[in-house]
Amino acid sequence: METTRKETAQEPASLLEAVSALRRFKGWLLLSHEQPDGDTLGCASALLVFGQRSGKAVRWAGPDPMPESYAFLPGSDRYETLREISVPRDFLPIFLDTSNPERTLRVEGMPDQFAVNIDHHGDNTRFAAVNFLDSSAGATAELVWEILARLDQPVDKIDAIGLYAGLVTDTGRFGYSCTTPRSHRIAAELLEKGIQPELMDRLLYSNWTPQALRLRGRAFSRLDYEPDRGIALTWLTKADFEETGADFSETEGLASDLLRIRNSTFSAVLIENDTNVRVSLRSRGKTSAAEIAHRHGGGGHPNAAGMRLPLPLEASLATLKAEILKNDD
Numbered sequence: 170m171e172t173t174r175k176e177t178a179q180e181p182a183s184l185l186e187a188v189s190a191l192r193r194f195k196g197w198l199l200l201s202h203e204q205p206d207g208d209t210l211g212c213a214s215a216l217l218v219f220g221q222r223s224g225k226a227v228r229w230a231g232p233d234p235m236p237e238s239y240a241f242l243p244g245s246d247r248y249e250t251l252r253e254i255s256v257p258r259d260f261l262p263i264f265l266d267t268s269n270p271e272r273t274l275r276v277e278g279m280p281d282q283f284a285v286n287i288d289h290h291g292d293n294t295r296f297a298a299v300n301f302l303d304s305s306a307g308a309t310a311e312l313v314w315e316i317l318a319r320l321d322q323p324v325d326k327i328d329a330i331g332l333y334a335g336l337v338t339d340t341g342r343f344g345y346s347c348t349t350p351r352s353h354r355i356a357a358e359l360l361e362k363g364i365q366p367e368l369m370d371r372l373l374y375s376n377w378t379p380q381a382l383r384l385r386g387r388a389f390s391r392l393d394y395e396p397d398r399g400i401a402l403t404w405l406t407k408a409d410f411e412e413t414g415a416d417f418s419e420t421e422g423l424a425s426d427l428l429r430i431r432n433s434t435f436s437a438v439l440i441e442n443d444t445n446v447r448v449s450l451r452s453r454g455k456t457s458a459a460e461i462a463h464r465h466g467g468g469g470h471p472n473a474a475g476m477r478l479p480l481p482l483e484a485s486l487a488t489l490k491a492e493i494l495k496n497d498d
């Protein structure tokens with residue numbers, strides 16, 4: 170059934186360009202970013218099933234494997250882990266939630282190849298022919314919703330699953346400051362398509378392995394907390410993963426968990442791997458997580474960002490701690 174859609178006053182030209190490009194191309198190449206999250210995967214899932222239903226040839230790829238916890242997303246069996254890809258000219262690359270092309274696999278022919286870039290990161294480098302960007306969106310899923318709602322067939326429950334997953338995870342279950350009335354309006358539309366919030370909550374948040382819980386226990390037990398400034402840090406070593414049997418993807422949300430401490434304002438989680446240390450930063454104070462990440466070649470939002478440090482774990486901790494404290498002055 171067709172639902173009536175309230176037209177908003179501003180309909181950016183880039184939205185209409187994205188809609189017309191998706192309509193025009195026979196094939197869609199959906200691109201998710203590295204260390205994929207619920208937003209980049211959920212958007213692609215929605216576009217995949219919607220596109221297949223409208224007769225498009227669709228491929229979906231990302232540079233890292235899909236975390237097991239997102240295997241419930243419709244079309245997840247079609248996801249390909251690739252470092253590069255070459256597609257025919259009648260395929261449209263669609264970058265999802267990806268602030269720059271280095272965050273995903275290499276697409277042959279880019280940047281000259283006509284492509285669509287859909288994102289809500291404020292630091293997006295506008296690398297495509299069509300850049301449908303809106304940093305006021307709580308999730309890229311909100312922007313994909315705007316596109317699908319303007320294409321030529323109704324959005325179904327199966328498309329809504331990915332969009333709702335993206336919306337819920339990126340807004341922190343509608344708790345982060347990026348959550349807007351629009352986020353809730355789109356959530357309402359998705360519920361009207363048949364989404365069951367209780368089921369989605371279980372799929373997204375009650376899906377841990379015992380190993381994941383043990384790994385978190387280690388991270389929590391070595392918490393380094395500065396009460397005066399509300400700064401919480403912790404870390405995980407390669408041995409922690411080996412000994413608990415947990416997977417890297419099972420650390421999602423750990424940095425946010427540290428901000429559960431009353432009056433905490435900034436958190437960092439450092440994770441050792443074979444080549445460097447991955448750092449997740451979260452802020453709800455004046456220190457911008459993105460600013461610190463940018464200084465080290467990373468990226469993200471003021472409230473949530475990430476980067477890699479090419480140092481041993483201990484040196485990474487010392488460097489980062491000094492920088493956060495300096496930044497906080």
Ligand SMILES: [Mn+2]
Pocket residue numbers: 208209266289308309339
């Ligand atoms: Mn996102």
